[in-house]
Amino acid sequence: MSEALRLPSEQLFQEEIKAIKKQDRRQKPTSWQMSPWGVETFLMGEKLKNGFKVTPKYIGNRRLIQIAIATLVTDRALLLYGLPGTAKSWVAENIAAAISGNSQLIVQGTAGTPETDLRFNWNYAKLLQEGPSRQAIVESPIMRAMESGKIARVEELTRIPAEVQDTLITMLSEKNISIPDLDTYVLAQKGFNLIATANNRDKGINEFSSALKRRFNTVILPLPSTLEEEVSIVQKRVQDFGVLLELPEVPDSVQEIQRVVTVFRELRNAKTLDGKEKLKSPSATLSPAEAISVINNGIALSVHFGDGDLKAHDIASSLVGAIVKDPEKDPIVWNEYLDTVIKGRKKWSDLYRACKEIS
Ligand SMILES: Nc1ncnc2c1ncn2[C@@H]1O[C@H](COP(=O)(O)OP(=O)(O)O)[C@@H](O)[C@H]1O
Ligand SMILES: [Mg+2]
Known part of the structure; x- marks a missing residue:
């Protein structure tokens, strides 16, 4: 057993993920490690045919989870929206773990998040030594997700300043990140998509531009009904x-x-x-x-x-x-x-x- 205080979902639940993959005979979208049914089963919990018990991760309305998963096979990104503490981050992590086997391609949004956190940064030592080159690029988690056809996450999207949020608009509509200095771009591979979370209660949040909103399907996670x-x-x-x-x-x-x-x-x-x-x-x-x-x-x-x-x-x-x-x-x-x-x-x-x- 690892001594980590908190393991990412794909490690914490690796047995469950393995068991679901073994039983999953349904069609998988390109680059997904399981079908949408498998992802739903992982999130909602179920006893598999061979008796293996998958524990529920999300307790609540199954339909919301289905809508969230279905969004990720379309060209729209997913926004989980709601009050603090309604499992937005937890659901995002588990969906990413189930689909990509990696829930940690993540940008943590803050008021100080620069554009480079979303796109890419330069390794300045290399940049000065060799000039701009592919090796001098420090990829953002989103760029890595694009290249490998995985799910990227942006936490607390509305804490990010509006003009920085707007960087996401081209990334999500063009499905690439351009690197002007090298006259090239990184193309998103099939399977790439993005899950963002945002909450509507914290102070100091930024507006969410309508152009960016259109790139997302919003799923509101409610407080428990009973x-x-x-x-x-x-x-x-x-x-x-x-x-x-x-x-x-x-x-x-x-x-x-x-x-x-x-x-x-x-x-x-x-x-x-x-x-x-x-x-x-x-x-x-x-x-x-x-x-x-x-x-x-x-x-x-x-x-x-x-x-x-x-x-x-x-x-x-x-x-x-x-x-x-x-x-x-x-x-x-x-x-x-x-x-x-x-x-x-x-x-x-x-x-x-x-x-x-x-x-
Ligand atoms: N409906 C729910 N089902 C399962 N866990 C929940 C639910 N609502 C809240 N939680 C738990 O609350 C904790 C906080 O959730 P978190 O994802 O950090 O909230 P948020 O990102 O919405 O602020 C997590 O441990 C999560 O498991
Ligand atoms: Mg959160």
Whole structure:
């Protein structure tokens, strides 16, 4: 077993990918290592004919995943759009791993991303020594994906300045990257496509030009539609991380997961689950990803400093930390919720006390 903190999907799930490839008799697009059916199976999970179990990666609407995969066989790129923590990056990584066996041809978008990160850069030592030559070119991940017919990824596309984003327009419509100094270009091979992610909540995001938008099919990843679905997402991912982080399994975590997810959903939707009471929403997003980290923190506390059972006392501080982000407005929202909802709930008095202690 590798000691890496986090393995890329194609390594983490290499057995599953091998098993799917073995069973996959359907037509594969050029350069894909499995068919669209295989990619769907990898993402959604399934028991294969020979009994091999493929674990679900994405928990939610199957149709969205089918649309995402189908987009990648067309000449349009795929944009996964939505709130932070709705599995956009996770889905992009797993789709790229399934299609290309490489999920790491990736450009991380920031406000400081230059055009050269998307196209190519020069190795200046070589450039000065030999003048412009193919050897002096440092290829971007997108250029490498083009040459090998693989899937490239751009994370947080809308953090990239608009004029730099526009570089992608020609790349995606011409399907090549030109190298003017060498009077040549790199042609995208069949199988090349691009998955970008962007979120609509973070501050400091740039507009997304309509010319670029037309090069993409957008798939919006929603927040989980039901409590049950959200609980099962958190449960599954907490289990996965538990193995990676070498945390022992905690027997009663389901109860606490249910409470955390209930609190998140109620605050997010600004009303109690039964719809009877109106609430205020805090500034934070409160996504499944946040719930997962609240529970993981709680497990770490209970395992190392508690009795190994996950208790209200273990999750309270990270629960409050996830909810109270704006030091001015959020405490009011949170205290109101604490005193009108949590306090009145049967069997929640332990959570009420634990939260009161630190609020
Ligand atoms: N519907 C879902 N199915 C599976 N995992 C999910 C789902 N929603 C959130 N997650 C988990 O939340 C975590 C954060 O997701 P991430 O891809 O980083 O979010 P984003 O890129 O949308 O901000 C991941 O570990 C992911 O597994
Ligand atoms: Mg992301």
